Amino acid sequence: MSDVQEYPAIWLQLAGCSGCSVSVLNTVAPSIRNVLVDEILPGRHVNLRFHPTLMAGSGEPALEVILGGLPEQGYLLICEGAVPTKAGFGGVGESAGKHLSMHGQVLDLAKRALAVLAVGTCASFGGIPSGRPNPSGAKGVRDVLAEAGIDVPVVNIPGCPPHPDWFVGTVVSILLNGLPGAEDVDELGRPLCYYGKLIHETCPRRADFDAGKFAQHPGEPGCLYELGCKGPMTYADCPTRQWNDGQNWCVGAGNPCLGCVEPYFPDGFDPMYKKISEDRLRRFAVGSKE
């Protein structure tokens, strides 16, 4: 056929909203065509075999991809959404009269995967579905795999949703250099090249914070700290990367950072528009994490 190496990928949608998938569609360079159709790197192609929102097949032909036709050389398992751990809260499909739970499928597919990418805050840490009272027992993929004693590398790419660059860049990095080493990720499994600095460190409104110029209402100029901005506790490069081909970002639009890439999202940052305590601010300002 050709000497292009195929890298099979299975994308499972769990207790999520499809927002991570939609965000990945927004990738600019490489374009989504580059990612799905072209060789994302010369001689290397990501072969997305299963993705419920994009794939042509439905029902049995779709499920056959994950039940019967798994590639022998292994595959990358990409998970979007939290894992509902209470029985009955989420199914991937039905095959030959058998209901396939999300929880069971994650465990089953992760066992045979080369690595797992947890895309988005739900898949990484539980996200909003795990907000109190966590009705579905939603958990992040890494926790669920650890509970089941499944030892497979997991890279977390949180964000609600994650920036497309964070996902695409991580995939390209894996194809180029293999899985990130311990020195490439933080203790939460996030690649440091995207999640290495606090929003507060690179925020264009940092000078306002230092000068004590604080906005009193969303939309006003000035630092949004008084309005509950979680930038001082949130590790992401939104201020410099910007969103949607560099058009804007939450703080740029006059609204506080929600801290959506952090495991405390949403309950640890509740309520969203409440100023974080000076105690928390101090602990984060020196670079330590809660």
Add this chain to the structure above:
Amino acid sequence: MQKIVIDPLTRIEGHLKVEVTVDGGEVKEARCSGTLFRGWEIILKGRHPLDAQRITQRVCGVCPTAHAMASTLALDDAFGIADQIPTNGRLLRNLILGCNFIQSHVLHFYHLAALDFVDVTAVADYEGENDDLQAVKSFIARGALGPFVPRYEGDYRFSPEMNRKLTAHYVQALRARRLAHEMLCIFGGKMPHSAAIMPGGNSEVPTVDKISSFLGRLNEVQRFIDNVYLPDILEVAKAYPDHAGIGGGCNRYLAYGSFDLQGENVDPVTRDRLLPQGLLTAEGELEPLDASQITESVASSWFRSASNLHPAEGETEPDPQKDGGYSWLKSPRYDGKATEVGPLARTMVAYRRGAEPLKSIVDSVLGELGAGPEALSSALGRHAARAIETKIAADAMTDWLLALKPGEPVCADWTVPGEAEGMGLTAAPRGALGHWVVIKDGVIGRYQLVVPTTWNACPRDEDGQPGPMEQALEGTTVRDTENPFEVVRIVRSFDPCLACAVHVVDGRGNGLRRFRIA
């Protein structure tokens, strides 16, 4: 009798199972159910009212902005400031929601629905110079065809040339929908899950450079809608004319209205909106919107709470073993009857009201196809209605954009009341969207969402009346039960969004037992 179970029904948002019983090639009974629960309304309880706008967006990554709108309208109402939104704030909200409509509709037709009609493999023989098609040709030649194969096989009717053209448009549409999100980001902060729509107006302000950057993208997207999207809908209609005769359903249409054209009049019945509100009955009678007519039955839903409550008093007590239950969706009813919502419903209401420019565009599309208005009530009609309102929204957006006044206010002041109630009615791309909030002791005491797909994909009620999607399926001829194209085409014509539809769950945190339809 043969039972066809399609689970997962892919290329929709969320997790949907469709089960049809076929006898003599005809669908005798159809049942739709959602297969995922997260529990949004319960998670919202006890939180700060302002958080509702940010949290409800996360119900759905395809139409988060519509939830931001509905939530904010409900909060405007509860805060008593609905009539004080500055013109800039109202226009920015319209622009942000308009971007969401364009993104969602383009994504739906090209990336969710089109693969039911278009055979991508025709590109294997491509000999031309289109860069996108050459890329797809190389992709096919490498032999690893995921995610385009496997699929149902058989009923692909386009010529190889038209298949190639539509495949090129599939790739082109990826850019068009991305541009719509970039436009949204300019005034909304980011997308998906935007930041800026707030009670009182919007937190991002208009500036000349933002207006100009938005307009450049809007112009490109408008050219795509006029020169690619609308003509492609006509091509599908010409190749699949029988699909104008299937998938009609209940023929009863509800629209809440969307895109406010007035600031002062906030009455949901009389407010002037670009896509107007109203009810069109199966008998063809046009009635004014009356939100008190909305109730939710739980007859076939796994809930033991009282049936037929208004959403402002809605209750949610699950009972997964309930006799006769087969869905986690409640069954919204308007005046006790199953009612379709969505682009077709909005178009039917607007057409009957004689709203321009919609009526003229619909007439010209029907004229091109040599069809009468009755052809609209069909699977094809939903696609056509979606494309037509995409054009109407995009064209109106140019006017709104140029009416923005940099330097003038965008957001009214507010204080969060200790006790209040609010209702927000708007249109999501998929149909009528309502949020009802009760604020108690300064926090959310009750929050209910009644979303488009709950209206459309709901189960039977006390009277055995099937939901609109079930009605659209029943009576349909399925030519090949191994490849039930008709079923998936009808379901996808509704553009179901299950993440939105299935959001209710046990408030007491009880573990729900394993459920499955036998």
